[in-house]
Amino acid sequence: MQVPGGTPQYILCFYHSHSSLSKQSGVKSQESQKQGIKYREWNAEFTKPHKEAFARYCNPPKMEKQVPGGVPQYVLRGCHGWSSPGYGTGFYSSRFTSNHQSKSDYRLIISSVSGVTMVTQKPPVLIVSKGEIATMECNLGTFSNDVARKYKQVPGEVPQFVLILKHEWSSPDYGTGFSSILFKSNHQSQSDYELIISVRGQRLVTQEPSVLNVNKGETAILDCKKPQDDSYNIYWYKQVPGGVPQFVLYFNRALSSPAYGTGFSSSHFTSRAQSNTHYQLVINSVEAEDSAVYYCKKWFGHPDEIVTQ
Secondary structure, eight states, X not given: OOXXXXXXXXXXXXXXXXSSOEEOTTSOOOXXXXXXXXXXXXXXXXXXXXXXXXXXXXXXXXXEEOOTTSOOEEEEEOOTTOSSXXXXXXXXXXXXXXXXXXXXXXXXXXXXXXXXXXXXXXXXXXXXXXXXXXXXXEEOTTOOSSOEEEEEOOTTSOOEEEEEEOTTOSSOEEOTTOOTTTEEEEESSSSEEEEEEEOTTOOOOEEEOSSOOOOTTXXXXXXXXXXXXXXXXXXXXXXXXXXXXXXXXXXXXXXXXXXXOTTOOTTTEEEEESSSSEEEEEEOSOOGGGOSEEEEEEOOSSGGGOEEO
């Protein structure tokens, strides 16, 4: 017989035609009969036919714990014939125990669950359109002095770690492939956190005017505005009908002058910042060849996260 977590131990050998038991030192004497066996183990006493005497110990259910991205950890193993479970490393009866409703129905009972039964999240379902902001709330309950971890799981795949944040941190730490470009988090208290997702396709720049008519030799000014103050560059492109967009220049307020694309120079094109969020493309001494569609773009540094207007 083997106690969970222990090594096999020889107790006795019994056959119904034997008039006596063969037993090993260290095991309490036990009384047998032709039709059954009476024994005492773990302070529990049972009488069963000898064919079932040890069946109760052969395959007790095993409880395991697995955190997202981790490997299963053995918590405990209990059997209806045992007075207490056997425990895995790091798990104790002060927090984990087990009982049975029948020989086949078992319960794992976790007490004093770190001050909170479970985290709560709302809304349970959130529907947003492309370009909108998705905000999800998470409450850690009374166990507030801890970190909030966010995971993303595509149906049929394993959870992916998005970010981790604690109320005393200035910003989150991100998992591989996730960044502040699309994912942000903040806290309303030590236990209330938000995950904020900028759904791809969000319009982050606006241009004015939609159409600008100027005469030859005049100055054309195009405006580009972004909703918040940040350090990202504003890029300008020119596209003539039937052609591909051409890079004109990029600029931000931290630069002393714009950086230009091939064939464009400061003698004809320039850019300036009217404020931290308001930029302009200035075309001096307009010529007929300047007639085109001009686009401004906020560059994030990753191709599939560029949003243009």
